[in-house]
Amino acid sequence: MEGSSNSNNNNNKSGVKMQSIMGMEVFDCAVCSSPLSPLVFRCSNGDCLCSPCRDKLPAVERLATQRCLSMERVVDNIFVPCKHGCDAKITYHQQRGHQYRCPERPGMCKCLVSGCGFVTATEELFDHLTAGAGIHRLPWEDIKYFVPFKHEVRPGIRLLRGRNKLLFLLEVARESSPGHVVSLTFVRPNGLRSTVGCSVFLCGFHHYQVSKLNIGPDVASKQILCVVSDGKYGVDL
Template sequence: MGTDVFDCPICSTPLSPPIFQCSLGHFVCSACHDKLPGTDRACSMCSRPVLDRCHGVECIVGSVLLPCSYALHGCTAAILYHQKGEHEKVCLHAPCFCPENGSGFASTTEALLGRFTAKHDWPITAFKYYEPFDVPVKADVHILHGSGEEVEKDNDSDLFLLHIGYPDAPLHSVSLVRVQAHAQEYGVGCSVGFSWFMGQYQVATLDFIRTSSLSNGLPKCSFCIVPEVRRGGGGPVMLSVTIGINTEEDEEDDNKEGDDDDSHVKVGENKEEDEASHKAD
């Protein structure tokens, strides 16, 4: 017997108490029951009144246990069918994925970090929160591995992928994603600064870095464009990146796979300053 027999026929969500039925035994969840037409709550399938609780089905759905979908990744929980979706939204064993096409690799961020460095040979930069670090402008995926020493956060989640795209004319697009199966209670933002020519310094900021499990590959969420070399033959451009933890809760969660919303991007600022006040590139 398939578990779909325990789903509401109207909204298709798992049935949970209270459950209502008509005289012909058609079930409906509480939320849909309240929306049925008329004072008698006419059944959507037979138009008979839906007035009675179905305690027998409530007992059944309260005893149907299923394994977590992430059992292969270490979760041993047995979950009530109607609670399975909520459990898996926060399950600590939910995996992240290798974004390369056809890879199929899924595991913890710690295991992904090893795969990224060994299998793909992507450059890696270790950083500390709130301390600037340099990344060269080179078309590739750059691994950023954060240290949680200065904040009481879960170090296993401190994995970011900085993607510098292949050049469009002389410029590269830059995107940054936080690799995590679930959004956390705290947000992470960043600023990226660079100098293109003498006396110029530009800063782009993200209030909240997108969170993704990478199940659909790297999200397309570029927030700035940068040159590869400085004007006048001044050498390669270096990005000065600073990542910090926000104390405000991110109300618009960026863990939606495949969503290209850039609503958390702040427009970069051009600052005409003495270049001596910045690190020479």
């Protein structure tokens, strides 16, 4: 008994709490090695199988399997952290799907239409915003950087798609006072640190004005370009 006591004391002298380590592969299907998720079955050899692999077994072997409720409870209560750093509570068997959909994943964008909040990859967000998916049905056009284009000053939102599939929302909003507020929103994918520059040329009623701005990685993506009365303006991105 003294020997056991001394051994325990020696182990604790370092002040390090001893923890057992278990490989996560014990929660994988014995056939396809994918993370187990309900329904889970145990075969005659004692191995745990996922439902799709169990269904592929010969009829005789399939009849010999049994539902493993204890393992189902276990895999529904094994949680892992998100590698992108979000606070979501993720079970081990859900992590692959979550990592793809995670709003913090590099390249993910949030829909900036008021009240929406949809999060997806840039290329899928384009379909979400336009008539392709029929969600917001915003008018859109492809633009070339450093090539001016003209747009009529009237209330509405237009989606602009630049090189590398980067997206911008160009919005004209009527204010209570005479005139319109023209703003540009850069739909910045997670992880993108570049700065976007924009020049606005105002033309109309014998008036000409140039405004410039830069949308950097650490400032708000939405910027007010100018306040104008009815007329035309051109944007050089």
